[in-house]
Amino acid sequence: MQPTAVPHPQEAEYEDLLGLWSELEAGLSTLLLRPRQVAEFPRKVRQYDRWMQDLLQHDMDTGLYLLYQLAANRTLGYSSAHALVCSVLCHVLAAELALPPAERDSLVGAALTMNLAMTALQNRLAEQAEAPTAEQKAQIDEHAHAGGALLERLGVDDALWLQVVASHHDALPVAALDSLAPAQRLGRILQVVDRYAAMISPRKTRAARSVIETVRALLGRGEGAREPVGMALVRAVGLCPPGSFVRLDSGEVALVLRRGSQPNHPMVATVLGRHGEKLQTPRLHRTSYGGPAIQSALTPDLLRNRVRLNHQSLLRQALQAERIHGA
Template sequence: MKLVELNLATIPFGQPIPFALRGVGGSLLANKGFVIRSAEDLRILLARGQTLFVDTDESGDSYRAFLAQIQSLLLSDKPLNQIANMTMQTTAAPVESLRDSGPPAWREWQLGLTQLLRNPQPGDFAQRFEDLFSALNQYLLKTTDGTLLALMQMSAEETRYYSATHAMLTAVVCMTAARETLRWPDNRVLPLGRAALSMNIGMAQLQDDLAQQTTPLSPQQAQEIDTHSDSSVAILRSMGISDPLWLDAIRAHHHRAPGKLAEKTLGQQMARLIQRADIFGARIAPRANRDPMSVTSAMQASYYDETKSMDEAGAALVKALGIYPPGAWVRLASGETGVVIRRGASAATPRVAVLLNRDGMATGEPIPRDTAQAAWKIVSPVAHKEVRVRLPLEKLLAL
């Protein structure tokens, strides 16, 4: 048996696969002719096999024919949208969804960024990254609360693709704080967002592995974590990325450097924002060996610096997102429990969709509440794990 890892970006949706798909160790995941109809089908296979492989001893001829077909398409004069119909081009979906003025296909964005961070290719990395980043930024500008809600929910519920989800959440949190609180212009905000989205490319696979790992770090893993900032910069340089602000922000994003933002270089200011958002995002995400923090506790952790003083960058995040940002679960004075769907006039008075009544029973349909009113004032945060009712992400976003 000779296993070759399959490039996930080449897998066609809705067409029979011309070879068997195998997982780690060669376990059979799908026979020849299996049809992967959607990104969800692909996620299920990846959950079972971790990575997809082809046994070239078993399917060498059909695999080579498949690669030849992909190569001929890329070398042909066919428009890219026709090629995208035959292969899974993960950046096409976000761009198209924005053109149609509909919500993004969040799960496909998640999978697309996972592929991009785990397996960057010099030939198309810069364009694919920019397409995905631009789509994310456009949707953030269109509906900041909806973007935060989607990524907070995904962070709380999904661990297999932690690296991509965490990167998207960190990027939108940073860009929101930079725009709304610090009033930075786009020539600062956009490099900041790109840096946050790619900060962990040097350890993307490891991040996803650690989210599932219950054993202590090995020495090799610890070293990879310690050096990932420099590794990420080196990888991005090899992909053709040369923006000094982008790279400086990544290089310094784990430096412990409390103090006023004005006393730092612009790259260091960006790095500090990324670090504070990184802390917040990491603490609300579950791991196999620990439960996540409540959103409000994670906000508090990003607010204070290494000396237990107020951190200027952390304070900018809290001011922009509020004490209870979209995606946070809360209990109201009425005894009801709900999820924040929109920021309010003040940091402590967001709009909430109630999903559990005062007796802890599901309401069936979400009930909107304005927490600026005394009857529905927020009295406490609620940990995500304590909530036994779930609404599909699409229904929450529709609110």
């Protein structure tokens, strides 16, 4: 695999960047569906990890925007899309939580491959209207330990990577992250990311949850409200990440374009007026500058077929505005 030639966001077509993310996801799908046919499997996983990092390094907000759009609009090929979303969020969290580089690599490797033993089944379940059969439930129950064993047979010799995959559905102690053993700490991070990514993605049997509803479900109430991984995720990608739709307290609907200096103050583009009318020209608004403020997050299915946007133009305008004025 050659190094990824990633165009600068200000020069690239939206379709070019989306195409690169789609190519990454398609290649990952092949890798995960037929791992036994892949020579030097661990090296291939690391190559996809580096490809992902190349895309994110050029502009994290554009990468998150495209990724959330992918997650919110995909059910076909769900397993690889889910793996990609989880690996990106783990990469972002590794920086937010200041994980050592070796732990970061093990965590992202585990995120990419945690469902390796049930890739085809996971794709079917996303499209399946009926409840899992007894045979499917047995495969679901066994997939974590089976995945760890399969990775070892494929040549993965990173003990932490293997441990995290094998135990990513195990009950973990409720304790501060820095007091946990490395495998438990990374397992805790992966569990939160796995749930978050699953909730924001649609299934045949249910619509995706809004990002704010998802965060509330992760953080819970009382003691759970101090869940460090969930809080770190909100700090890193925002309460409403790029690519998500929100309702403003003015009644207007907006699309989040870039993160702000605070998790609840992103840059948005207003796309529907207060009476639901489509705006001919979306208006950029930095919520950190004052009202209107974000009132709630919206699920993407509510806006499907109602809004057609020039994503390329919006992303360019947002990037230019940030460079001139700041977030």
